[in-house]
Amino acid sequence: MFNLTKLEHTLRLEPHLLTLPLNEAIKGELERLFVDKIIAKLGLCISVYDIESIDGGFIFPNEGAPTYTVKFRLIIFRPFVGEIISARLKESNADGLRLSLGFFEDIYIPELLMPEPSEAEPDSENKGQVKWTWLFNDEKYLIDGVDEIRFRVQNIKFPEIPREQKDSKPFAPMEIIGSLVSEGGLGPVSWWV
Numbered sequence: 001m002f003n004l005t006k007l008e009h010t011l012r013l014e015p016h017l018l019t020l021p022l023n024e025a026i027k028g029e030l031e032r033l034f035v036d037k038i039i040a041k042l043g044l045c046i047s048v049y050d051i052e053s054i055d056g057g058f059i060f061p062n063e064g065a066p067t068y069t070v071k072f073r074l075i076i077f078r079p080f081v082g083e084i085i086s087a088r089l090k091e092s093n094a095d096g097l098r099l100s101l102g103f104f105e106d107i108y109i110p111e112l113l114m115p116e117p118s119e120a121e122p123d124s125e126n127k128g129q130v131k132w133t134w135l136f137n138d139e140k141y142l143i144d145g146v147d148e149i150r151f152r153v154q155n156i157k158f159p160e161i162p163r164e165q166k167d168s169k170p171f172a173p174m175e176i177i178g179s180l181v182s183e184g185g186l187g188p189v190s191w192w193v
Helices: 014-020 022-034
Strands: 001-013 043-059 066-077 083-091 098-099 107-110 120-122 130-136 139-143 149-157 175-179
Touching: 001 043, 014 022, 022 043, 022 066, 043 175, 083 130, 098 149
Parallel strands: 107 175
Antiparallel strands: 001 066, 043 066, 083 098, 083 149, 098 107, 120 130, 130 139, 149 175
């Protein structure tokens, strides 16, 4: 779920930061640039783990700030395919479920990857939303958002940035597609206790 990733970046350090110790100033700038952002094909940056080397400090003509080449490691959130994760229900509609880990909310369980047989019923409490139920041995098991929901990661997508925003839905630079189809153990925790 969490990985260490080594990167190299050319960093221009603003003059007002030169009063700080060099490592502290560079770490602050790296955090400003990378933390809470998606890096394409890598994942969501959680934190700067460490700085391995700082080279340079050159001041180029017509610039008043030094430029450094920094090698560092980041803690990246990117689950692997097949991993089982617990999340909370954020939204439920006719297309499926949207789940949240708290720090990441673009997790989708499409209708095709719900347990069979499942059905969606209109939610009387929330307009535009539905409640999904799984029918098993003549009993209905509700997905209502009270419990954590265990799901298996099916795919991780890094969509291309659209030139024009067509939907009202905001662009998500990383999406996790999950599944509740299994031999057992996936879905709301209360189903299995």
